[in-house]
Amino acid sequence: MTTAAPSTEDSKQRIADTTHELLLEAGSTPDPRHQQLLDEVVILNAPVARSIASRYRSKGVDSDDLEQVAYLGLVKAANGYKIDASTAFLSYAVPTIRGELKRYFRDCAWTVRPPRRVQEMQGSIAAAEPELIQRLGHVPTDEETAAALGTDPAEIAEASSVRGCFSTLSLDAPGAPEGGTSLLDTVADAEDGYDLVENVHTLTPAVAGLGDRDKRILELRFRNGFTQEEIGHELGVSQMQVSRLLRGILDRLRTDLAAPDGVPKNG
Template sequence: MESKWFSRDATPPQDDTTRSLTVTIAPVPADTKQRIADATQDLLDQAAVPGLPEARRQELLDQVILLNSPIARSIASRYRSKGVDSDDLEQVAYLGLVKAANGYRPSESTAFLAYAVPTIRGELKRYFRDCAWTVRPPRRVQEMQGSIAAAEPELTQKLGHLPTDRETAEALGTEPGEIAEATAVRACFSTLSLDAPGSGEGGASLMDTVADAEDGYDLVENVHTLTPAVADLDDRDRRILQLRFCHGYTQEEIGQELGVSQMQVSRLLRGILDRLREELTAPQRAD
């Protein structure tokens, strides 16, 4: 399966530990975890040889990434069903794997997976914290939600059922109230589209059930406000306003109706509007 990493529309920022790779991800070979770990360590040791050309080093690291890509996919799968596309999760997990391969130092005497797994999980948690929230809760709650998502699969397998808030709290060393609060924000990852079907019958969408803006109240308020100001105008000025704003006459048509020139209508209309503006913006006197 041909896959170009980080080739989606929103490309993650590049730094010294990330780069675009065009790779072929083959199915996981029928090999033991130990043999994969040994092969990975051998590749990393070769990449750490002093004076090795950069092109060769990158080639070795690419092999490390390909060899361990199923690990990244497996970790990403634990964060599914959270309102984020699976392909996006895998992209983020691969980014964490690339960072781990570039940042790993064989001299530290730590197994590669012991360094890579927390790095991948950290990258996924940062993605959820920074990018995946529709409604953003406090950071403390975000991080707790990520910890719950990572712990639930293991707890479910161990207990034989979905863990309760208390069981999850005991596993994470926190209070059940913290778990309940973090669990409650899971819906913040996604919102329903207005094109989604509504709850009623007839095929109506959610958009069809949203009330339209009511213009009637604004109209009543405008009429109530304008009435005393217009009442002070003479008959000709009120007739000009009626022709212009009620009947939609042009200034030329108003001039023909009143027997005056278009320029005179323009001056008259401007004067009327100025008087109304002054009347409406004048401070109201107390009774």
């Protein structure tokens, strides 16, 4: 004879029943036993906290940090829950954990930061939601939340609409569904060609006023990449002479470029 393995639903029900018993006992037991019972509730329901945290992993925050925040929400739920036959512990704990995660994103993990009033409203919603769920027996509507907070439903809707502003796309992410290029490939780079055109346009009048030998020295040095020694061999002069000539040419060009009217002074 074989015994069927317990189903997932059976396991969840056993955890729920044990949790309820622990909370009942904790409600009539002083510390330190009271706190020990609440700690057992937290440990027993830790998988729920991890599961909720896993739903936020695509928002650019480290998984370990998310789990720690979710555990904090679970601890708050265990300490704040009031035994009520109409509301199970998880019906109170899940919104509390979610609220703690949302508060963490609001305070610590914004990528695109909305107005402060929206952040504060989202924090108020997260704080009020667990109690509303326990009292109403369902996730509150914008109108119900607004009534509890004494505000307009439009403000609740606005605060709820920015819950995804936490992560940015990596520049290494594909730039198109078929792949092949990354987002970085589509970002415009600084164009060096514009600087080159501007430099040529600025230098042309000044260089035009130089003699043939000076133009040849500039060509050999900056176009052909010759060393001063190689230029000396090419022109039949010493390296020291090339150095003095090159310095004199550059000084003249600098003077011409600095002239207020832009008219070259050499000739």
